[in-house]
Amino acid sequence: MGRYAVLVSGPAGSGKSTFCSALITHAQSIGRNVHLFNLDPAAERFEFQPSIDIKELISLEDVMEELKLGPNGGLIYCFEYLLDNLDWLDEELGQYDDDYIIIDCPGQIELYTHFPIMSRLVTLLSRTYNFKICATYLLESQFMDDKTKYFAGVLSAMSAMINLEVPHLNILSKMDLVERGETGEEAKAGRRREMERYLDPDPLLLAGEVNAKTNPKFHSLNQALVQLIEDFSMVSFMPLDVTSEESVGSILSHIDNAIQYGEDEEPKEPKDMDGGDFQD
Ligand SMILES: Nc1nc2c(ncn2[C@@H]2O[C@H](COP(=O)(O)OP(=O)(O)OP(=O)(O)O)[C@@H](O)[C@H]2O)c(=O)[nH]1
Ligand SMILES: [Mg+2]
Incomplete structure (x- = not known):
């Protein structure tokens, strides 16, 4: 079938981990098997147990304590350590030869924009490990209310897109908050029109x-x-409302298209209902 990966990136608190969980829940509900790869060495809680977890190699907490580094320096150290210990990654990924992996990334955008760390990882995954990768970049819908923040967000999304050099999907997250604030049909319609301007700025x-x-x-x-x-x-965005199965499904379809998921899959023989032979 091939190897597929979705990189879930974006600024701190933009909803990456929540989106990963929503994607997994949706994929499971339609009978698809996906795995979570936690790439955030500072992550504390998971809704789904990761199949691969960078914290098993190195954790930010240990690095900060033992090397007396701050959170940002510590994070860079963790990623350099990962890149120096590719045997670990090789062994972990080896178990998922024919799979779809969702990679939950940390929120420090300098990893995508200032340092070549994430781009090196993405290149490794695609060239060395033969993954077809789609990068997603989440930006909070709340940014639309502050034009300067939104402007900065669009620039950071563009910078990540240029640096990562793989199919890329920008996502405006937390759309449920936009919808919730509305009262009256006219206000809602106005708000949606306003939103459209920001989806395709x-x-x-x-x-x-x-x-x-x-x-x-x-x-x-x-x-x-x-x-x-x-x-x-x-630079355009797809709206994401994690409370809507349809919204999550639509984003998953876009990702599938971007990485041509399933296109090289062999058609399967229909299975017998009871697993045995049919009787005449
Ligand atoms: N209403 C609403 N809240 C959300 C949504 N996504 C995330 N949140 C909330 O936003 C906060 C941050 O969400 P996370 O999913 O942890 O964000 P993250 O991007 O993984 O954060 P970091 O890993 O710390 O960078 C949490 O309090 C979530 O409950 C959403 O779609 N709608
Ligand atoms: Mg997170």
């Missing part, structure tokens, strides 16, 4: 809104950044 409109909130001396910088987003013309 028009950088020029965005520039006006960001300029209105920033000191005029930054306007030409805003303009240059907007031009950058415009030039790449590929």
Whole structure:
């Protein structure tokens, strides 16, 4: 069948672990077998037990205590340690030869944008371990209320997309919070229209809104950044409401398409209901 992986990335608290759980719940409900790979050495609780867990190799807590590093330096150390101990990864991944793995990442965006750490891992997974990978990047829908935050979020999504160099899906998470705040049909419709602008952002409109909130001396910088987003013309988002099975299913279908999941699968023989031979 092949090996498939979904990288779940995004800033701290954007809902990555919650999305991983929702994806697993949905996949299981439609009879699909998926595995969780926890790549966050600081993760504490899991709704689903990870099949592969970086904490079995190294934990942030131990690194901070033993090497007297802060959380960010400690995290970088953990990833460098992982990259220096690929035997461990090799052995863990070896058990999932024909599988679909969901990788829950830490929320420090410098791992995707400033350092070549995540991109090295992704390259390893795709080139050395033959995984077909889709990277997802989550941004909270709450960012839409603060245009400067949203603008920064769009830039970080774009930066991750350029750095990782694999099929990429940007996701606007926590949409249930947007829907919940509504009263009245008209307000709801207005809010949805507003939302659509943010799912497929028009950088020029965005520039006006960001300029209105920033000191005029930054306007030409805003303009240059907007031009950058415009030039790449590929930052759009899919809405995610983890409380809706349909929403999670739709995102899973997009991921499946991006990595061509199931396209090289052999058609299966239908199984007998009772597992025995049919009688005439
Ligand atoms: N209402 C709502 N809350 C959410 C959703 N997703 C996550 N949350 C809440 O947001 C907080 C952070 O969620 P996590 O899933 O832990 O986010 P994360 O991106 O894994 O966080 P880090 O791993 O710390 O970077 C938790 O309190 C969640 O309950 C969502 O879709 N809707
Ligand atoms: Mg998490």
